[in-house]
Every structure is written in C-alpha cells, then in structure tokens.
Amino acid sequence: MAYNMTQDTQPISANAAPQPAAEPRLLAAEVVERLRDLIVQGELAPGVKLNERVLCERLRTSRTPVREAIKYLASEGLVELLPNRGAIVTPITAATVREMFVLLSALEALAGELACANASDTDIAEIRALHYQMLVHHARGELAQYFRYNQEIHLHLVESTGNATLTNTYRGLNAHVRRARYMANFSRERWDHAVEEHEKILDALVRRDGVLLPVLLRSHLNNKMLVVLEELGQQTG
Amino acid sequence: MAYNMTQDTQPISANAAPQPAAEPRLLAAEVVERLRDLIVQGELAPGVKLNERVLCERLRTSRTPVREAIKYLASEGLVELLPNRGAIVTPITAATVREMFVLLSALEALAGELACANASDTDIAEIRALHYQMLVHHARGELAQYFRYNQEIHLHLVESTGNATLTNTYRGLNAHVRRARYMANFSRERWDHAVEEHEKILDALVRRDGVLLPVLLRSHLNNKMLVVLEELGQQTG
DNA sequence: CTGGCAAAATTTGTATGCAATCTAAGCATA
C-alpha cells in the first residue's frame, strides 16, 4: 500500500548533490509521523481527547494539516473519530489486543514461511547479527534495549520476505500493540524462555526450515500475547 | 481498527424512534465512502489523477472534506499522495496483486481455523444459504451475481470468527484486489472447478474441520490469484 | 447542597482566501 505520506521513497544518493532541491514534504505528513510517535510512545494515552487547538500550538501549524493527519491516523486505527466531537486516541482493550496478536501470529508465521524461501543470505546474516546484539542486552539485563533489538529482529524477518504489503500490514498492527507497554511484568524466567525461543527461531531460519519456523513463530507470539494480556490485568480465556 | 469514519456503528433499532435525531455524519466520511466506491468499482481507474476541483463539483462539497477524505484513503492505500502534485488512484501491478493474494490466503486460512472454533451454528447456516444462492447463479451462468455471493460467503466466513481486526484487515485488502476486475477470463471449466472447491469448503466448515478448512481456503485463494494474474497478463512466476 | 435549565464560551466542521508550486502554452533559437 502507498503510505507515501509517511514513508521516504526517495532513494538516498551517495553522490554530493544530484538534485539541488530537497524532496517536497507535506506538513500533514510530518504531523502524521509526530502524532503517531506520540501515540505509540504512549505520550498521548489511549482514550485521551485530541484537541485541535492544543495540537496546533504543540506542532506549530494551523488546523488544516492537523485535521488531515487525524483523518489519516483514523484510517490506521490509531485514533477514533467522534462526529462533531473531534477525535480520541483509540482505547486499548484486552479484546482488541488479543485479536491483534492472533493476527500478528498468523502474519509472522506467513513471514517465516516466505522468509525461508525468499530471504537473501545477507538478510539472514543481518538478523543473526541483531540476534547477538539482543543477547548482549539480555546478558546485561537491559530490558529496554533488549526489546528494541527484539523488535528489529521481527521487523527484519518480515521485511526479508520482500512482500511490502505484508510489511505494511505488520507495521500497522505492531504500532497498535506496542501501545500496551508490556515490559513491566516480564520475569527473568519468562525473559530467558523468550530468548531460548529466539535461539530456535534463528536456527530454523538459518536452516531455512519453512515448516518449523512458522510453528515456532506462532508459538513465540502466543507467549508474548500472554505476557501482554497479563499486563493488562485480564483473563486469557 | 476504528474505521468509525466509514462504518455505521449505530445499532439499528427496531423500535419507532428512541433517539429523535439522526446519527451525526461527517461530510468527509460520506466523501470517503463515495470515493472508495468509485475507486473499487473502477470508475476511477488505477493511476488517474484526482483533481480536487472536479471532485468537489461531482460530490457537491468544498475542498476541505475532499482533501480530508483523500488523506484517509491514502492511509488505506487506495490513493497515493504526490506532494505538491495532489493524488492519484493507486496503480495496480501484478507484483502488488500477488503480494496481496499471498496475504489474503493467509488471512482466510486463519479465518477458516478460527471459524471452525468460534462460528455460531447460525453463522454456518447463513453461509450455507449463501452457498446455495451462489449455486443458483452458477447454474444460470450469471457471472456477476455469482461473484457477488462468492464475495459474501468469504466475507461472512471471516466475520464469523468474531475477530473485528481480522475482518477490517481482510476488507481493506479485498477492496484493493477487487479493483483488478477479474471476471473476464473465467472459463466455464475454471468456474466449475471453483464451485467444486466451494463445496468442499462448505463441507469442511459444517464439520468444523479446523485442520482441513485452512488448507482448502489457501489453495482456493491461490487458484483465484492465478486467474487474476492471468487477467493482468503477467507471469505467475 | 443538589439537580436541572439557559446562556456563554469553546470546539468542531466546512468554506474560502492567498501564496507557492506545478503544468502547459507560446515563442525564440539552433
């Protein structure tokens, strides 16, 4: 899909200055990125109202780009439009998180299958490197950094399929889910277990085992879901 | 995700008039639906430029709602934004169609699995009814009507999972793919084969065979993809 | 005090104005 509004499609040139002028950017596009960051980072918490005037002042622009950005994000599902009453950050419920993880599991399983068939050796080497980097932070007990590389690995895996539609869909769902900041109740035991799963995942990818990898990923994601749902203080029913 | 802009969330009341006033609607929301229809129906063909002034006249509104609707549809991927140059209907390529079908296959397979576990008997009965209605049009050689009920069956199956996130994602991809109007080269042979597949699909659903149904659906979708790609006159590589 | 109504203030939704950019049309030149 064509998220031209928020994705840099301009190839980065190694040369000095082939094109003199910079790529034209829409103000609304910048507002989209800024707002999305605020929402995903949790600075704009689920359920809070988006006041146009306040956002205009914060982002130093007029209402038009802000309103256009809100419409864009509404389509992404990160905000909800309430006719004549503006917009709010889409609330998080255990039910929607569960739904999204069910979907994410299937997407990652598909990605695993496709990656085994289509990923380049360079892709796999890069994922291996990210894996080791993740292990470094696991060893040091640096949870935030661990999560960062964890995310990188999963995203890289999906991207290595070469299926841009899959990647965009995955990104969108991931942004949603990440709002449920699930780092808190991650016991050392569970953490170690997740790392073990990652070891097996990497191994299956390196061997390009297109049958096993999807199974491992699905199970891995399912465990992640349990952690998140527990964080939300809900049943897993 | 919260497509509040385009989806009627108000429950239809059987009583006379519990709420006196009608549900407040955004002009931009109506433009979204109208534009999306025009694009999916192919009246606005892939690649054509969206002239704001022309759309304003056609839809009897000012530029603001039109521009906001375009942003919304850009996020859906149905239009592409070209900074300072407006927007175009997202072009269709064999590559993106293939990508989308790969994803759709996985989504329907997942839906099949979930449906076997979660669908109500009423859901299944309704799908069976739609199936027979489809057979009527197949018997009469009414291709357009056949396709309509075909779509209905697939959508109903997905909806019967109770997973709204899955349903929304499926709808979005489906809208994209439907722009490749693939009714043309559908030989009677292939048509008959598709119907046979549907017979097996219905049977597996009725028996709630959560292992077989996903396999059947994936294969069915894959065949559909081949038809579409052939229509686009491309290799299936 | 509490609850409810009425008016003021805020906020949203839509239309319009203006500047910047892009498109094309016309003309000159090779």
Next chain:
DNA sequence: TATGCTTAGATTGCATACAAATTTTGCCAG
C-alpha cells in the same frame, strides 16, 4: 522540426473565517 526558455494559467498546500454543534459555566428552584 526539435529543443529549451519564458510566462500565463491552473492546482495544490496551508491559513483563516464563519457557522453549527458541543461543552462548560452560572444561576435558580427545590
């Protein structure tokens, strides 16, 4: 004729103005 520059026109992007709806405030009755 083909090519490139210049300029007029059209179109987009952003800001702002105005109207409709909502929310808040203040007041009064109970």
